[in-house]
Amino acid sequence: MSFILGQIITGVRDVYSLRYSELASSTIVVFDHLITLDDEIELVWKSSWSIGKMLFIINRYYTLASVIANNRVLFGPALSTDVSLHFFRWQGWTGLFAAMIAEIILQMRLYALYFLDKKVLRMMVAAFIATSATSAAIMGVVLSKITVAVVPLPVIGPFCAPVKVPDYFYTFWIPILSFETLLCFMAITKGIQTFRTSGPLFRQGRQLVGILIRDSIVYFFVMFATYLTCLLVWVLGTRDMLEIPIGFSVAMSCVLGNRVILNVRAANRDIAELESKMAGSKHHTTDPLDGASTWKQVISKQSQRIRISSRPVVDRMEEGEVLQDDHIDTLTDIEMEQLRTMRADTPTDSHQGFIVI
Known part of the structure; x- marks a missing residue:
């Protein structure tokens, strides 16, 4: 009798833990939606359509829809076993989908940090x-083996719980953690290279580059902690606790992925305003980097200058290269400001190169 009572108490506790954890993760998503709604309207909806805009909308509103569905199921009346089984499967795929969307956003930012290097892109992809x-x-494989059992509980009523969950389900998080580690290593490596460089390119462009690096590293540490917690819960917890960490993994992927886009677009807007003020005060002529030039062409041009300027002065003099006092890596104000923008909006000739969101 005491054993049965203990099982009932454990079941009730697990159900309430699941409900409260889902409510907490839902609060994170809804709260972030509310406090960033003005930035979303200004920086996303008023911009032209691009890959970044589509990823933002999918990441933001698919997650919001999943939050509503999860709370409807957990706090609503009991579902049939067939519907519950489909819900568990959808919930599992949603966790993977949210992680993939956020990782795609981060890869595009790292691609921009590495100056559209195709080798880096191929490695990441x-x-x-x-x-x-x-x-x-x-x-x-795991979802194909899971079945659902209806467990009657006092106060709560009938509750559907997953059964026959394989012991190796926790390995789902290992590949995701491995890829997150790779992205973080790339961001840290680029950050060290950037802030060790003394050329004017990086002295002038640290604001936006710093935002890219900061968001990548912060994203990694938060998501690594979240995914590691998911792994530990799946290893050490009961089968009734499997759903508890999924809500947080989806919520954090959504929030941080969206913040990466919003932060860079906000910085791009501030830099554009600065360019406008500088152009008005200095009465610049037409920007030579506008028009047919795409962001990819600008990056290639500046990367070539950096590579040339990084060669030893002696070698360049031996080849008969004429060196000015300000050296070849000195860029004009117009070039510098254009390079710093790393356009968040779609370029006019987007078909000529990868669109940096």
Whole structure:
């Protein structure tokens, strides 16, 4: 009798823990939506359509829809076993989908940090596909084996719980953690290279580059802690606790992924305003980098200058290169401000290169 009573108490406690954790993660998502709504309208909805805008909308509103659905199921009347089984499967795939969307956003930012380097892009995409496919395979196998049992509980009533969950389900998080570690290493490496460089490119462009690096590193540490917590809960917790960390992983992926986009767009807006003021005060002529030039072409031009200027002065003099007092890596104000923008909006000739969101 005492054993049965203990099982009932444990079941009730787990259900309330699940409900309160889902309510807490939902609060994070809704609160972030409210406090960033003005930035969303100004920086996203008023901008032209781009990959970044589409990712932002999907990441923001699919997560909001999932939050509403989760709370409807957990706090509403009991569902049938078939509906509950479909809900568990949808919830599992939603966790993976949210992580993938946020990782795509971060990869595009790192691609911008590495000056649209195709080798870096290929490496990130290959690692992303490998880790995502591995996690998807684990999720698919596990969800195909899960069944649902209706557990009658006092006060709460009938409650559907997953059963026959494989012991290796926790391995789902390992590929995701591995890929997050790779992205963080790339961001830290680029940050060290950036702030060690003494050339005017990085002295003048640290504001936006710093935001990119900061958001990448902060994103990693928060998400690493979240995913690691998910892994530990799935290893050490009961099967009734499997759903508890999923809500937080989805919420944090949504919030941080959106903040990465909003922060860079806000910085881009501030820099554009500064350019406008400088152009008005100095009466500049037409910007030579506008028109047919895309952001990719600008990056290539400036990267070439950096590579040339980084060669030893002696070698350049031996080749007969004429060196001025200000050296070849000195950029004009117009070039400098144009380079700093790292346009958040879609370029006019977007077909000529990768769109940096």
